Amino acid sequence: MPYKIKKDAGFAIVELTGDIDLSCSPEARKVILECLSDRLPTLVDLSAVTYIDSSGVASLVEGYQTAKKKSLEFGLLGVSEAALSVLELARLDKVFPIYASLKERLAKNA
Amino acid sequence: MPSKNALLTLRFQADPRRLRSVRNRVQALGEKLGCTKQQVTDLVIAVNEACMNIMQHAYKGDRAGRIVLEIRRDGGELEILLTDFAAPVEYREIGPRALHELRPGGLGTYFIQATVDECSYGHLEGQSGNYVRMRKQIN
Numbered sequence: 033m034p035y036k037i038k039k040d041a042g043f044a045i046v047e048l049t050g051d052i053d054l055s056c057s058p059e060a061r062k063v064i065l066e067c068l069s070d071r072l073p074t075l076v077d078l079s080a081v082t083y084i085d086s087s088g089v090a091s092l093v094e095g096y097q098t099a100k101k102k103s104l105e106f107g108l109l110g111v112s113e114a115a116l117s118v119l120e121l122a123r124l125d126k127v128f129p130i131y132a133s134l135k136e137r138l139a140k141n142a
Numbered sequence: 143m144p145s146k147n148a149l150l151t152l153r154f155q156a157d158p159r160r161l162r163s164v165r166n167r168v169q170a171l172g173e174k175l176g177c178t179k180q181q182v183t184d185l186v187i188a189v190n191e192a193c194m195n196i197m198q199h200a201y202k203g204d205r206a207g208r209i210v211l212e213i214r215r216d217g218g219e220l221e222i223l224l225t226d227f228a229a230p231v232e233y234r235e236i237g238p239r240a241l242h243e244l245r246p247g248g249l250g251t252y253f254i255q256a257t258v259d260e261c262s263y264g265h266l267e268g269q270s271g272n273y274v275r276m277r278k279q280i281n
Contacts, residue, residue: 051162051165053158053161053162053190053194054158054161054194054197054198055158055159055161055162083165083186085161085187085190085191085194085250085253086191086194086249086250086252086253087194087250089249090249093244096244097244117183118187118253121187121253121256121257122249122252122253127244
């Protein structure tokens, strides 16, 4: 699972790529939790995710809950069709804040 | 024992790095059989999650464990059988969580139930191991 972390407009943006399954979800979880442990509001970009299984979804849920405990923002960006169908199956599409892009998220403050 | 009329038989180790190739083979079979896009997606999710359950709960992370996947056609249904050779697992103990409970685990079994029409679990007779049998209507 190639991933990239960038900082933009005060957010840590974790870009996940490819299939997020049990072979790499522990790494995804670690990266997300590290951003939150640095007290950064965190957005996970799923636009290049081609598949996500329940272990990948669990990493996102843990990020969401950890952020909540720390009073930090947590959301998803550009969720791909493949990832959205799995989030819908778990009925999490209404739980996570989802934005088409960082621009859309920033427009919320405008 | 694997049956001769299986459409697909895969034998692989309980290594999460094998999941992608298993998904690819299941997807290819679904497409070859003319399943709808949603049916193919459901089959891939169900097989992936059942394999993960075996890796995590039966073999408890031991990547040397063996898994056998067989898919057969029975009229308008596909029968998917996954077998492991680990110590008996009480699958009732790893049932799905209620969706309103927001916690990281417990989604896998829910995903299986949501994507196939029938799912049953059992122990192999006369030897150590477990099976998961799933059925899905495709026509």
